[in-house]
Structure formats: structure tokens, C-alpha cells
Amino acid sequence: MASSLPASNNRKMILATAAVLAVGLGAYGLGRVYPPLGPSAGTVGPAERYVSSQVGEGDVTLGDTSVPQLMQSDAFEAMVKNPVFRKIARDPNFAALAKNSAAMSALAANASAFQSLAANPASFQSFAKSAQQLAANTGAANGVGTQVAMALAANADAFAALATQPAALNAIADHAAAFQQLAKYDAALQVMLQNAPAFGRFNGDMAAFQEAARNAASNSVMATQAKSFEALAADANAMRALKADANFFQSLAANARAFDALSSSDANFDAAFSNSMMNAVAKFPAAFDNLAANNSLLNATVKQAQSLDAAFGGNSAAMGAALRNAEAFTVLSSQPAAMAAVADHAQAFQALASHEAALQVMLQNAPAFGRFAGNMAAFQEAARNAASNSVMATAAKEFAALAADAAAMNALKSDASFFQQLAANAAAFRAISSDASFEAAFDAQAMNAVASNANAIERLAGNAQAIQSAANAAQALNVQAAAASMRSFGAQWMNMAASYPQAFAAATQNSSAFMQLASQPAALQLFAANARAFEALSHDANFQHLVGDAAFSAAAQSQGFANAISGN
Numbered sequence: 001m002a003s004s005l006p007a008s009n010n011r012k013m014i015l016a017t018a019a020v021l022a023v024g025l026g027a028y029g030l031g032r033v034y035p036p037l038g039p040s041a042g043t044v045g046p047a048e049r050y051v052s053s054q055v056g057e058g059d060v061t062l063g064d065t066s067v068p069q070l071m072q073s074d075a076f077e078a079m080v081k082n083p084v085f086r087k088i089a090r091d092p093n094f095a096a097l098a099k100n101s102a103a104m105s106a107l108a109a110n111a112s113a114f115q116s117l118a119a120n121p122a123s124f125q126s127f128a129k130s131a132q133q134l135a136a137n138t139g140a141a142n143g144v145g146t147q148v149a150m151a152l153a154a155n156a157d158a159f160a161a162l163a164t165q166p167a168a169l170n171a172i173a174d175h176a177a178a179f180q181q182l183a184k185y186d187a188a189l190q191v192m193l194q195n196a197p198a199f200g201r202f203n204g205d206m207a208a209f210q211e212a213a214r215n216a217a218s219n220s221v222m223a224t225q226a227k228s229f230e231a232l233a234a235d236a237n238a239m240r241a242l243k244a245d246a247n248f249f250q251s252l253a254a255n256a257r258a259f260d261a262l263s264s265s266d267a268n269f270d271a272a273f274s275n276s277m278m279n280a281v282a283k284f285p286a287a288f289d290n291l292a293a294n295n296s297l298l299n300a301t302v303k304q305a306q307s308l309d310a311a312f313g314g315n316s317a318a319m320g321a322a323l324r325n326a327e328a329f330t331v332l333s334s335q336p337a338a339m340a341a342v343a344d345h346a347q348a349f350q351a352l353a354s355h356e357a358a359l360q361v362m363l364q365n366a367p368a369f370g371r372f373a374g375n376m377a378a379f380q381e382a383a384r385n386a387a388s389n390s391v392m393a394t395a396a397k398e399f400a401a402l403a404a405d406a407a408a409m410n411a412l413k414s415d416a417s418f419f420q421q422l423a424a425n426a427a428a429f430r431a432i433s434s435d436a437s438f439e440a441a442f443d444a445q446a447m448n449a450v451a452s453n454a455n456a457i458e459r460l461a462g463n464a465q466a467i468q469s470a471a472n473a474a475q476a477l478n479v480q481a482a483a484a485s486m487r488s489f490g491a492q493w494m495n496m497a498a499s500y501p502q503a504f505a506a507a508t509q510n511s512s513a514f515m516q517l518a519s520q521p522a523a524l525q526l527f528a529a530n531a532r533a534f535e536a537l538s539h540d541a542n543f544q545h546l547v548g549d550a551a552f553s554a555a556a557q558s559q560g561f562a563n564a565i566s567g568n
Contacts, residue, residue, distance in 0.1 A: 066551035097523035098556035103513035106506035111535035113503035130493035131507035145482025151280035161272035170292035180282040181238035187228035193263035200253025300498035304477035311470035318456035321449035328446035333471035335428035336464035343458035346451040351411035353447035357398035363433035370423025431541035434548030476501030
């Protein structure tokens with residue numbers, strides 16, 4: 001059975017169409033309607049309406065209904081009556097800022113991180129260039145960066161210990177293969193680190209070291225761990241790795257103080273020299289060498305790794321899911337209620353992710369789908385005949401394909417409260433259902449990751465601050481690790497990644513928009529002067545939905561927008 005749109009939505013569609021016809025025919029224009037003034041954070045509500053300004057010829061292109069449709073949306077109607085938004089939008093420099101809506105959205109979401117940068121156009125220009133360079137090195141560099149980030153998070157305590165002695169980490173990275181082999185004989189390794197000067201004499205003379213290790217019981221330094229040294233001497237692979245590294249023992253002796261500090265007690269040694277950490281450094285020696293050479297970036301990555309580790313209680317699989325899908329987690333965490341609902345109904349969302357257009361319509365019109373709660377037969381029938389359904393018609397083929405997908409239908413049928421929860425969290429889902437946010441958050445990979453780690457994510461999503469902190473840590477750690485993985489990434493720009501982690505991550509994901517914004521100092525000054533206001537707006541579901549719409553940039557340049565904001 002086909003459902004019908006609410007009357008207010010029918011009216012909006014008619015008015016939007018009228019606006020386009022008016023441009024083509026030179027007609028009067030389109031009446032504007034507004035909701036009453038009131039709080040809008042996290043809500044998208046109906047409103048009392050009155051006729052006001054017109055959408056003129058400059059506001060739309062014949063055949064393109066996106067701008068008038070946006071300007072007839074509930075989100076737009078709410079925001080033009082929001083005093084904070086109106087004040088900012090009336091500024092002459094707002095149009096320049098709005099031209100880069102992706103950048104503006106990122107600025108608002110990370111307002112405190114961007115405030116000082118935006119106040120200094122020269123610093124912002126340098127910052128944007130560094131983000132652009134990192135973004136240009138996508139693929140291999142970012143792929144390695146994510147793996148390095150996962151290694152940091154999985155070994156957060158070990159790297160925290162090593163960060164106190166960066167010279168030791170540098171030596172480990174430079175001699176990764178040798179340390180990886182020695183990690184199998186931790187008792188012998190600890191003795192070597194505690195007595196590094198005594199082993200310096202073996203540099204360039206592996207035969208002498210092997211002979212001494214074979215007869216460790218007769219060696220005053222090795223005797224306390226004779227069995228471990230004897231086993232090491234008998235390991236051909238370990239001996240081969242040490243022989244291939246001509247400067248290993250010299251480096252050991254040269255960094256004696258750093259190694260002694262990390263191995264002086266069993267607790268210190270166990271914290272710093274795990275097999276997992278050694279294997280990670282051996283796999284990505286260049287990245288960890290870069291980190292060791294930049295103390296600021298090293299400490300910054302360790303901080304993010306520890307934050308992520310604490311958030312997920314050491315759950316490596318969940319941390320990996322967050323890092324591999326950092327952008328999706330960032331978007332979802334901006335609406336914790338949506339994140340919790342996705343985790344709680346992970347199998348249903350996983351199935352729907354294969355039908356993206358249909359899922360987006362469902363998120364944008366969640367209340368209309370609430371009526372299908374407990375009645376899957378009605379939903380499947382409506383989806384089969386989507387072309388006749390006023391809500392589903394815009395994605396009729398996708399809904400028909402969804403109705404024919406037995407696995408998806410079974411997943412929805414097995415989740416009795418899915419549609420009820422969809423409707424109950426309508427505002428949250430609508431806020432992140434605009435094209436850019438939806439594409440980032442609801443792709444199949446992200447939904448599969450949530451489904452595979454649903455329990456861990458659901459527990460965390462119950463705490464809004466915790467899930468946002470975890471998402472921020474994952475996003476920042478990914479970008480910082482990617483910077484460390486690039487050979488040509490300069491120290492100055494690594495310091496940018498260290499000093500402004502959230503800002504740098506956001507700018508890297510929207511590098512073109514930020515480069516354009518860097519040439520608009522007046523727009524940057526507008527943001528810097530109103531950073532707190534933008535931060536408040538970033539938590540408003542209406543603002544998120546409005547700015548995330550692809551038509552927002554064009555709408556913000558229109559006379560109709562100016563009229564609406566000015567109240568004419």
C-alpha cells in the first residue's frame with residue numbers, strides 16, 4: 001500500500017516546482033515560509049508559516065530544483081529563524097565562507113581547533129598547503145598510515161614508554177630486523193639493554209658475540225640469563241639478522257642511557273619491549289623513524305593512541321574498525337543517538353547499506369517509515385511499488401531492488417524495533433543524511449565494521465562525550481600516522497599535524513575547499529570572530545543538514561537567501 005507525504009511536504013514540493021517555472025516564465029516567484037523562533041539544537045520541527053520573500057531568477061537555473069527545494073526544507077526554515085545563524089549569515093563575508101560549505105562545516109565541527117589558525121591568514125595558508133600535500137598522497141601513504149595508526153593504538157602503552165626515550169625508538173627503527181629477532185629472547189635482550197656498553201665491543205665481530213652467547217654461563221654479563229643467550233646463539237635467523245646489521249652493537253652502546261632507562265626494571269622493560277611493538281616497528285621502520293625524529297608528533301600520536309585504547313578498552317578489532325572508517329565514525333559521532341541506533345540495529349543497517357539510495361531516503365524521511373514498525377509485509381509491498389509511493393518514488397528502483405533482496409528483508413524482519421527506532425531518532429538521522437555526510441557515514445564498509453563490532457560500539461555510543469572523543473582520536477591518529485609515513489613530509493608540517501590534530505584531519509579530508517578558503521582572509525576573520533557561535537551551531541541538527549546539502553553553497557549566494565536572513 002502506498003503511503004502519502006505529509007501535507008507540509010506536498011506544499012513544499014509544489015512551491016519548489018513553482019519557483020523553477022517562475023524563472024522560466026518570468027513569473028512572480030515563490031512565497032517563503034518560516035517556523036516560529038525557538039530552540040533547534042537536535043530537532044527538526046514543523047512550524048507555523050507565513051508568506052515572505054521571493055526566490056528570484058538568480059537563485060535557480062531552469063530545470064534545477066535543488067536550491068528552491070533546500071530553501072523550502074524544514075532545516076532552512078529553522079535556521080533562518082535561529083538568531084545565532086542569522087547574525088553570522090548577515091555578515092557581508094558569509095557568502096565567501098559559504099562558497100566552501102565543506103570547509104565551513106569542518107570549521108564549525110572543530111571550532112576551537114581552528115580559531116587561532118583562522119585568526120592568522122598566513123598560518124592558515126601554510127596549514128592548508130600541508131593538508132593539501134598530505135591529501136595528494138592518498139593510496140599507499142594513507143594505507144600505510146592507517147596500519148601504523150593501528151599499530152600505535154594496539155601498542156599504546158609500549159609506545160608511551162618509548163616516547164619518553166625517543167633515541168631508543170630511533171635506534172629500534174633503524175635496526176628493526178635485529179630487534180625483532182632479539183624480542184624472541186626477552187631475557188637476553190633485557191640484559192643487553194641494561195649493559196649496552198659491554199656489548200659495544202662486539203660491533204663488527206658477530207663470531208665473537210655468538211661464541212660468547214654459546215658459553216654465556218662463563219660470561220660475567222650474560223651469566224644471569226645463560227639459557228636465553230644460549231638459545232639466541234643457536235637461532236640461525238637471529239644470528240643472520242645481527243650479522244646483516246653491521247652497526248647494531250655500536251648503536252646499542254651509543255644509546256646506552258636511553259635503553260637502560262627503559263630496561264632498568266622488569267616492569268619498565270615489559271611495558272616498552274613487547275613482541276607486538278617490535279613487529280610493528282619492523283614492518284614500518286621508516287614511519288617510526290620519522291616519529292622518533294619529531295618529538296612533538298611522537299607525543300601527539302601516543303596521546304591519540306592512548307585515548308583510543310582507553311575508549312575501546314584495548315579491543316583491537318574495534319579500534320581497527322574506528323581507524324579504517326575514521327571519517328564515517330566522525331560523522332556518526334556528531335549525532336550520538338544515531339550512532340547508538342546504528343550499533344543497536346547493526347544487522348539491519350548492514351543489509352540496507354547495499355541499497356544506498358533507498359537508505360538515504362529512509363533516513364531523510366524517518367517519521368514516514370515509523371508506521372511500518374511491526375509490519376514488514378506492508379513495507380515490502382510499499383517498496384515493491386515504490387513508484388506509486390510519494391516518499392519512496394525518488395529512489396523507486398532502489399526500493400524495488402531492496403524488496404527483492406531476501407537477505408535484506410530477513411534482516412529487517414528479524415529486527416522488530418528497527419522502524420520504531422528509525423522514527424524515534426529522526427532528527428539525528430536527518431542531520432547526517434545530506435549527500436556528503438551520508439556518503440561518508442553509511443557506506444557498506446562502515447556498516448560492516450559497525451556490525452562486526454556492534455557490542456563495543458554500542459557500549460561506547462551510550463556516552464556522547466566518549467564516542468566523540470574516540471572518533472576524534474581515530475581521525476587525528478590516522479592523519480598523524482599518514483604524515484609520519486610520508487618521506488617528503490617536512491618537519492614544519494609534521495608539527496602542524498601534531499599541534500592541530502583535529503583541524504589537520506578535517507582539512508586533509510577537504511583539502512581543496514581549505515585551499516580555496518585560505519585565499520579568503522575576510523571569511524576566515526568572520527569565523528575566528530564567531531568561533532563559539534559556529535561551535536554551537538555544529539551541534540544543531542538543522543545546521544548540519546543544511547550545510548551538508550550540496551545546494552547550500554549556491555543557496556547562500558542567492559537573493560532569496562539574503563531576503564530570508566534579513567527578514568524581508
